[in-house]
Amino acid sequence: MGLGALTTLIRGGLRAGVAARESNSWKEAFIGDADLEVEVSAITQGGLEWGIHTQARAQYDEDRIGFTRRLPDCPPTTLGCPSIIVVATPTGLRGHTTQFYTSGPDVAKDSQIALESAHLFLRSAYGDVTIGRDDGAAYLFSLGAPSLMNVGASNSPVDYTGLDSVKTLNDASGFSEKITYTSPRLLGDQVGLGVQLGVSYSLDSSACGVDYCVDLNSVTDVVAPDIQDVMEAGIALDRTLAPGVSVEGTLTYARGSEKSGLVGLDNLQSYGAGLEFKMNQWTLGGSWLSSNQGLVDGDYQAYDVGLTWQPSRLGFSLGYGHATDDLVGLSSNQILGGVSFDVNDKVRLGLGVQHADRETLRDVAGTAQLGSEKATALFLEGGITF
Secondary structure (H helix, E strand, O other): OOEEOOOOEEEEEEEEEEEEEOOEEEEEEEEEEEEEEEEEEEEEHHHEEEEEEEEEEEEEOOOOOOOOOOOOOOOOOOOOOOOOOOOOEEEEEEEOOOOOOOOOOOOOOEEEEEEEEEEEEEEEOOOEEEEEEEOOOHHHOOOOOOOOOHHHHHHHHOOOOOOOOOOOOOOOOOOOOOEEEOOOOOOHHHOOOOEEEEEEEEEOOOOOOOOOOOOOOOOOOOOOEEEEEEEEEEEEEEEEOOOOOEEEEEEEEEEEEEEOOOEEOEEEEEEEEEEEEEEOOOEEEEEEEEEEEEOOOOOEEEEEEEEEEEEOOOOEEEEEEEEEEEEEEEEEEEEEEEEEEEEEOEEEEEEEEEEEEEEEEEEEEEEEEEEEEEEEEEEEEEEEOO
16 A cells, blocks of 8 residues: 555543532542543555544543533423423433433443544545544534633533533534544635634434533433434634734534434534634633534523633633523533643643532422522642653
């Protein structure tokens, strides 16, 4: 095949943290998060790079009750609680995007491990193609509020409060098997505005990662949309305004077909947008996500904004995120503030505060009412990359 010598790339990271969390009373919280990425590739005489990429992730996130988790009790037999009629029986319901549900067993685990990438790839001057388990185009082109910490105003890989409910990543197909094409950066040298495009197709959205799992059979007596044939697209525009000053914007879209045909479920549609502005050591950014969750009535919307400043080894992060989920009556806010210190280019320490509060539906004496939860965590964390 005209392949040159094989090249192996191994990289990863380990992050750990401890927090004092206040939610009615003070208690400790611990997290650990690790990932390992392995890539083997070779370049043909014609300049094409072929290879295989895998990535595994493991996490311990004590008492996390965020995404793919059970909320306070609101059974389907209670008027106003999330429900769907299946064979004349009220049944619990969860949306595709958040996977929040209010009845049935809590299937969440403090410790999780998952293979989040296993695909073949081809890279060329005309773009990249991947086939296999990987993120979809909408996810790849999503932006979130910037943060120098392991936790942020949204899209956090870990959660010290246990109440994180904000995400703006358009992860319609998760880590399911798919085919994806991303173009090279176009037009930047000619008109000064760089353009990059991406599209992907997935037969099925059922797949589990550490943070987010779509498994139709994971929770007994709770129904979720069966989303298949997922098409995703993303576009990124970037421009350098002056030395050290740049701006980037992204738009994403995903659509999937709901195959169960149950009344109350619908084809999935989700839209996302992001904007990031960099000026020397400052980064200001925000993003937005809107999804119908594969439901006739149960939209999820979220937005965030964040600011970072890193004039030296010291860095400062500040962010805010907000989310609503009409299915479970969710209204959530999250605030982050922190200081980081780079020991070297591989080791970073952080100290900060994370606050989250939210309202959700729950059963109170046989009626669905909104109840509130809130938590504040003071945390110390560290991370190493290799």
